Amino acid sequence: MAKTKESVTQFEVHDAEILAQARAVLDTCHSLQDIQVAVLAAVARNEEWRGKRCLNLLAPEAPTSPTVRALLSSEIGIRAAEGHIGAANRWFAGTQHIDEVEALCVELLKQVFQARYADHRLVASMIGNLAVYTALTKPGDVIMSVPQPVGGHSSNRVDGPAGIRGLKIVDIPFDPVELEVDLDLFRKVAPLVRPRVITLGTSMTLFPFPVHAMYEIVAEWGGSIFFDGAHQLGLIAGHQYQDPLREGAAVLTGSAGKTFSGPQSGVIVWDDPGLTVGLTHAIFPMLAATHQVNRVAALAVSAAEMLAFGDVYMAQIVRNAQALGAALARRGIPLLGAHKGYTTTQQVxxxxxxxxxxxxxxxxxxxxxxxxxKNLIPADRVEDWDQPGGLRMGTIEVTRLGMREAEMEQIADFIARVVVEQESPAEVAQDVAAFRQNYQTLYYCFDHGLPPAISA
Structure with missing residues (x-):
């Protein structure tokens, strides 16, 4: 297509070369339909490569079941449903079947997390964090959260929702060797700053938090524990991790698109009825209006899958992560937390x-x-953000494809050939693709049940 504007030099946060390649593609298109073809072709290339030939070891990524994936393109997704469930609460008429779907989702989430309250309307877990800060704090309040580079995430720091809310942020003392909260130091620091909220949330999450002990400390001045379970949400649901609400957390948020293995989505659950007005008002009308009902339907089915398959699925994810860590260590790659069994989550x-x-x-x-x-590790400085010393790997997708501990040995071999032995990545890629051909079915869902080795 012909250019409509002269090229000008301007600031861009995105990679300039990749944007230039996109413009070149547009320039070669002879019609708008050609542009559609170009987009579809890029999507197909990604599906062929990432979906069929790669070992996807991203800790914050999970494949959805075929049914969940189909729901994400369902007709209900084009419908608007602003407001709370119920005809009198909606701005639009004609939402009775949408109410059915949303009510099923809410009640399923309550069952999964054994919680009195749940909300389904957050399109991302980071928005859930902002909802919590909106409901539980006011600008200028002090909170404590885990810093970087020992695992903290921007969603609870000055450059994320906590900063947007105008909160004063104090670091939770964190042991860089044990990779857990330094509880003795926390007992000394917390009473000095008397935080309104203590946020337990990390993107490098390997071991549990002392939730109950911290709750007992901050209860003295009415502080609240907020558990940001973005990564651990499925592990909590599958009873393979601590249960924050039972240990004293006031609110649990999380991402449905990580260990929970559902659509990209936020989840928020709580028990205290005194928090309901503040949290739900922060969600609607403050942060969510129409909220992608196709995503809600997909989230509901994911919750049902978790109730049916979650315990065995999540247990295998953790066993695979521990096996992968041990296998990598035997091949000469140092792992954090090796003296503690590497991990209790999906990550190494x-x-x-x-x-x-x-x-x-x-x-x-x-x-x-x-x-x-790439991932920051405790030995890094904050300025090492672009070139950190760590590598994060997760076992969600390989587990859902039916892999178990034996396959982690093979995966470690592939990694060591590239990292330790410095083999040509192109040569290893051929072996990885051949290995991956035997693993194309997604399990732990109603579509395909359990993997054969487990169901047998």
Missing amino acids: IADVRSFGRGLAVAQRLAQANIITN
Whole structure:
């Protein structure tokens, strides 16, 4: 298509070369329909590569079941449903069947997390965090959260929702070796700042938090524990991790698109009726109006899948992560938390500073059809953000494809060939693709049940 504007130099946060490639594609299109073809072709290339030939080891990523995936393109997704459930609460008429879907989702989430209240309207867990800060704090309040680079996430720091809310943020003391809260130091620091909210949320999450002990400390001045379970949500639902609400947390948020293995979505649950008005008002009308009812339907089915398959699915995810950590360590790749069994979640974190650091290692592995991500580790400085020393790997997708501990040995072999032995990624990629051909079915769902080795 012909250019409609002269090219000008302007600031861009995105990669300039990739944007230029996109413009070149547009320039070669002879019609608007050609543009559609170009988009569909890019989507198909991603599905062929990532969906069929790669070992996807991203800790914050999960494949949905065929039914959940189909629901995300269902007719109900084009319908608007602003407001709370019920005809009198809606701005629009004709929502009686949408009310059915949303009510089923809410009640299923309550069952999954054994909670008195649940909300389904958050399109992302980070928005859930903002809802919590909106409901539980006012600008200028003090909160405590886990810092970077020991695992903290921007959603609870100054450059995320906590900062947007105008909160004063104090670091939760964190042991960089044990990779857990330094409870003795917390007992000394917390009474000095008397935080309104203590946020327990990390993107590098390997071991549990002392939720009940921290709750007992902050209860003295009416402080609340907020558990940001973005990564652990499915593990909590599947009874393979601590249960924050039972241990004293006031609110649990999380992402349905990670261990929960549902659509990209936020989830929020709580028990205290005194929080209901503040939280639901923060959700609607403040942060969500129409809220993607197709996503809600998909979330409901994901919750049902979790009730049916969650315990065995999540247990295998953790066993696979521990097996992968041990296998990598035997092949000469240092792992954080090795003295504690590597992990109690879906994640393992490798220290790859001696192999070129996280960005370079992740890019080489991607060339070998192994998808991971660079990650800050405690030895890094905050300014190492772009070139951190760590590599994060997760076992959600490989587990849902039916893999077990034996396959983690093979995956570790592939990784070591690239990272330790410095083999050509292109050569390893061929072996990875051949290996992956035997794993194309998604399990732990009503579509395909359990993997054969487990169901037998």
